[in-house]
């Protein structure tokens with residue numbers, strides 16, 4: 001006899017856990033099936049050095065910003081261990097001397113800091129912040145909106161499109177123009193319009209290329225910047241990011257506790273092989289060990305290619321949908337480097353190994369836009385970046401749970417290696433790439449290299465094979481224009497439903513993903529709960 005539930009969630013990443021928490025909260029008997037030995041997916045804290053288990057790294061994702069207050073409060077995540085330390089400033093030290101700090105929440109200090117490089121840019125900064133805040137007012141609510149099926153003539157879809165247009169009726173010509181610019185421009189062109197100093201532009205370009213298979217001169221990178229700039233960590237400061245105490249795995253743990261409290265069952269080491277489809281409806285799953293589990297609702301939070309092409313099967317899907325998923329772009333060229341440090345970096349521009357403000361935020365290796373572009377061009381030419389770009393953070397500036405007293409963890413989110421490095425481990429080349437990355441930081445902080453106790457390098461192959469991040473893309477799919485909103489993951493299916501009845505889709509490859517925001521999982525659960533209620537109402541009317 002197959003085990004039976006009301007709802008099965010495939011994947012115990014943070015989105016799967018959010019979906020399970022909401023489904024269980026609605027009264028559905030729910031099980032999460034996670035393939036690995038632990039939940040969290042890309043939100044994971046791990047002790048990666050066997051000989052030094054006292055060090056823990058936030059192995060893939062590293063900072064929080066995008067999780068909406070609704071999810072935090074409805075799942076009571078604070079009570080379950082969600083605790084954020086807001087980050088300090090963006091910090092970039094320069095090989096030629098000096099440094100820049102940018103503050104998410106302090107206009108006065110921003111002005112002072114930027115004035116050192118350009119008075120004109122310092123004066124432009126408050127206007128830029130206000131411009132971004134205006135755009136966040138438009139784009140923020142869209143993150144929580146279910147994309148309509150644009151182009152459909154079905155009354156329900158037309159009504160949804162009209163509702164969205166009506167909600168945005170207050171937008172004026174200039175705001176629409178600004179949104180258009182944001183969606184279509186490169187971050188380089190956009191910053192050129194606003195600023196003159198290479199140092200300021202380098203610092204502001206970082207958010208435009210995070211996780212993206214595109215350098216700062218590629219159209220669409222302005223939107224990527226916005227995606228990373230419209231959240232806040234609950235302190236009311238737009239674009240602010242923060243460190244979860246205990247690393248990003250603790251975010252997943254908090255959501256898991258909420259799910260369990262609502263009676264969801266969580267099974268680890270339970271890889272799913274197939275979704276059972278009977279009469280165009282999902283009826284359950286088959287595990288890799290052959291066990292069958294049945295349910296009328298199945299929610300997948302895995303990569304779209306895995307979910308639809310491998311688990312559902314082309315034969316159960318419309319041809320056009322199969323083509324869309326086959327064409328889904330999932331490159332990034334990201335390498336995560338996690339380090340255990342004996343002491344903090346001692347920057348020539350801001351000396352000292354005692355904890356200072358510049359250790360508490362992003363410790364960047366993005367001195368100019370040209371530097372970032374060069375790193376991308378290397379990878380596009382088929383070789384790993386000679387001088388990689390890095391978004392570095394030192395969570396232990398606040399969080400004392402990750403490493404022994406006096407030591408630190410540093411997390412380097414680096415780019416780029418060639419986009420096809422997901423097909424081979426490239427172990428030796430990744431070691432050499434990490435050496436070069438470390439040398440770049442060592443030029444700014446000469447104690448850096450000597451302070452490294454342990455290092456852990458996670459490249460695209462490992463991301464794909466160990467974590468299910470196909471192509472090594474950090475968001476289950478690029479945030480390129482043709483893969484956003486009503487196109488994410490495929491036109492006609494951006495409402496968290498799929499061509500298969502009873503199968504819902506809530507991974508980062510849906511609208512509002514990626515990032516540790518929980519919105520895809522929440523929306524997929526909402527869709528399933530709404531359909532379940534509507535089916536009950538219809539059955540009641542028929543009886």
Ligand SMILES: Cc1cc2nc3c(=O)[nH]c(=O)nc-3n(C[C@H](O)[C@H](O)[C@H](O)COP(=O)(O)OP(=O)(O)OC[C@H]3O[C@@H](n4cnc5c(N)ncnc54)[C@H](O)[C@@H]3O)c2cc1C
Pocket residue numbers: 010011012013014015016033034035036039040041042043059060061062063064065066270271272273301302334336413463466467468469473474475476506507508509513514515516517
């Ligand atoms: C290096 C890196 C850095 C990042 N940095 C940040 C950041 O700082 N902040 C941020 O907000 N976002 C960041 N992201 C993005 C963010 O982590 C992801 O978008 C998000 O965690 C994905 O969540 P998910 O639940 O949709 O999918 P996943 O986390 O990928 O979860 C899917 C789960 O499914 C499981 N699975 C796979 N195959 C099977 C199977 N056959 N059966 C059962 N289970 C299976 C996987 O093990 C995994 O647990 C980063 C990502 C990476 C990779």
